[in-house]
Amino acid sequence: MLSKNKTKFILSLQKRKVREEYRLFIAEGDKIVREILASGLEVKTLVCKPEYLAGIPSDVKERIEEILPVKYEELKQLSSLSTPHNAMAVVRMTEHEMDMEEITRDIIPALDFIQDPGNMGTIIRAAGWFGIKNMVCSLNCVDIYNPKVIQATMGAFLNVKVHVCDLSEFLSSAQKKEVPVYGTVLDGESVYNHSLGRRGIILIGNESRGISEELLTFVTDRITIPKFTDSKYGIESLNAGMAASIIFSEFRRRG
Amino acid sequence: MLSKNKTKFILSLQKRKVREEYRLFIAEGDKIVREILASGLEVKTLVCKPEYLAGIPSDVKERIEEILPVKYEELKQLSSLSTPHNAMAVVRMTEHEMDMEEITRDIIPALDFIQDPGNMGTIIRAAGWFGIKNMVCSLNCVDIYNPKVIQATMGAFLNVKVHVCDLSEFLSSAQKKEVPVYGTVLDGESVYNHSLGRRGIILIGNESRGISEELLTFVTDRITIPKFTDSKYGIESLNAGMAASIIFSEFRRRG
Numbered sequence: 330m331l332s333k334n335k336t337k338f339i340l341s342l343q344k345r346k347v348r349e350e351y352r353l354f355i356a357e358g359d360k361i362v363r364e365i366l367a368s369g370l371e372v373k374t375l376v377c378k379p380e381y382l383a384g385i386p387s388d389v390k391e392r393i394e395e396i397l398p399v400k401y402e403e404l405k406q407l408s409s410l411s412t413p414h415n416a417m418a419v420v421r422m423t424e425h426e427m428d429m430e431e432i433t434r435d436i437i438p439a440l441d442f443i444q445d446p447g448n449m450g451t452i453i454r455a456a457g458w459f460g461i462k463n464m465v466c467s468l469n470c471v472d473i474y475n476p477k478v479i480q481a482t483m484g485a486f487l488n489v490k491v492h493v494c495d496l497s498e499f500l501s502s503a504q505k506k507e508v509p510v511y512g513t514v515l516d517g518e519s520v521y522n523h524s525l526g527r528r529g530i531i532l533i534g535n536e537s538r539g540i541s542e543e544l545l546t547f548v549t550d551r552i553t554i555p556k557f558t559d560s561k562y563g564i565e566s567l568n569a570g571m572a573a574s575i576i577f578s579e580f581r582r583r584g
Numbered sequence: 585m586l587s588k589n590k591t592k593f594i595l596s597l598q599k600r601k602v603r604e605e606y607r608l609f610i611a612e613g614d615k616i617v618r619e620i621l622a623s624g625l626e627v628k629t630l631v632c633k634p635e636y637l638a639g640i641p642s643d644v645k646e647r648i649e650e651i652l653p654v655k656y657e658e659l660k661q662l663s664s665l666s667t668p669h670n671a672m673a674v675v676r677m678t679e680h681e682m683d684m685e686e687i688t689r690d691i692i693p694a695l696d697f698i699q700d701p702g703n704m705g706t707i708i709r710a711a712g713w714f715g716i717k718n719m720v721c722s723l724n725c726v727d728i729y730n731p732k733v734i735q736a737t738m739g740a741f742l743n744v745k746v747h748v749c750d751l752s753e754f755l756s757s758a759q760k761k762e763v764p765v766y767g768t769v770l771d772g773e774s775v776y777n778h779s780l781g782r783r784g785i786i787l788i789g790n791e792s793r794g795i796s797e798e799l800l801t802f803v804t805d806r807i808t809i810p811k812f813t814d815s816k817y818g819i820e821s822l823n824a825g826m827a828a829s830i831i832f833s834e835f836r837r838r839g
Binding site for chain 1: 616619622623702706709710712713714715737738739740741742743776809810811812813815816817818819820821822823825826829830833834836837
């Protein structure tokens with residue numbers, strides 16, 4: 330049984346302010362919750378159907394602070410999804426230290442003003458697939474702990490450390506270390522022809538505004554995904570998730 | 585002013601059944617509606633703010649069957665978006681003839697059971713960017729005239745003819761013409777190494793189920809996007825939109 334206070338608290342975690350105050354976030358879904366538990370992330374509360382609980386190994390169960398077996402109707406009350414799953418977890422955020430030396434040894438996406446949760450989740454998912462371990466987000470990106478972002482990553486957030494910071498400071502310190510900064514712009518050199526190194530920052534801007542003027546000054550390599558049409562209608566850009574996927578693929582293919 | 589009946593009718597076009605009965609669909613958004621008008625597609629009703637109307641050339645205006653200048657509040661009533669735009673159009677569906685000879689001269693994506701509107705829209709958008717003129721969808725895909733699909737294409741549906749048909753019949757007739765069928769599967773050859781022709785069908789399956797067994801038998805070239813991680817958590821697949829974008833990019837890069 331869920332108390333009224335508990336229900337209220339879990340629902341309040343839909344709000345960024347509350348998530349940040351308690352350093353907690355929500356993950357929904359049978360598979361994603363199972364993976365969170367297996368990954369060793371700290372689960373404060375597991376809300377699930379009794380059948381779901383039966384499938385969790387006992388050593389894993391012991392690590393969970395609080396387990397609340399509930400009915401489907403109760404899960405439904407808590408869920409932000411129209412068809413809720415059998416499990417939901419309240420998870421403690423992990424603090425990642427950002428070691429410039431270490432993270433710039435590989436490619437590292439830096440996201441500027443990505444506000445759509447689906448796009449953000451997709452980029453994290455693509456990064457995970459391509460074995461990218463770290464990612465940087467500007468302060469005006471959507472909160473990576475937004476339940477819609479977590480959902481869209483399909484669990485890939487377990488593999489990618491996302492550092493939120495002031496992007497100009499980050500790029501300026503990268504510049505001092507002579508880390509290349511690849512910027513996706515409309516008039517850059519084709520990413521198919523441009524030489525791509527094994528390390529570097531991949532700066533990805535908002536699809537309608539592009540990379541901000543201030544950040545563009547840090548770009549050392551202006552690249553673009555060629556467009557194969559000259560139609561005037563409806564082909565202005567790729568979305569940030571698609572563009573990121575293609576660029577990660579290009580780096581890894583040749584890496 | 586919008587009559588009650590008009591409002592009711594436009595709202596009813598959110599339903600597939602009604603769209604199919606009247607062969608009409610809805611597009612929302614200042615830019616997308618402007619592009620639809622410019623593209624020559626038949627607009628039955630244009631609902632917009634008077635300021636928006638002022639920006640439409642008079643010869644374009646003359647082609648619109650019915651123009652309804654409304655207040656923002658009225659647009660809001662009709663909109664499926666939380667922040668509606670200044671314009672909405674009721675558009676007549678175009679009938680595309682499917683000429684096997686012609687469409688199989690280039691690459692042509694064939695989508696099997698893609699049900700997520702965002703994914704469908706993204707794939708059409710990527711196809712548009714990469715100059716792909718035709719696409720085929722199985723009968724169990726999400727309706728391409730679903731307002732969420734139209735929205736996610738960002739107008740690219742104006743450039744890509746989507747043919748909905750029985751995929752096994754389509755593939756079987758392609759087989760007779762010896763058109764290669766590339767299938768994205770988990771255990772195929774790396775798309776980076778596999779030889780890709782200038783024409784062929786790219787069969788894309790549902791991300792959780794993959795390509796159906798029946799359709800797999802038509803695949804001549806089993807390809808895969810390599811995964812660059814061996815993590816056990818959260819990296820099971822790319823979403824269909826990302827996978828399609830990367831594969832289109834690979835074909836065009838080498839084409």
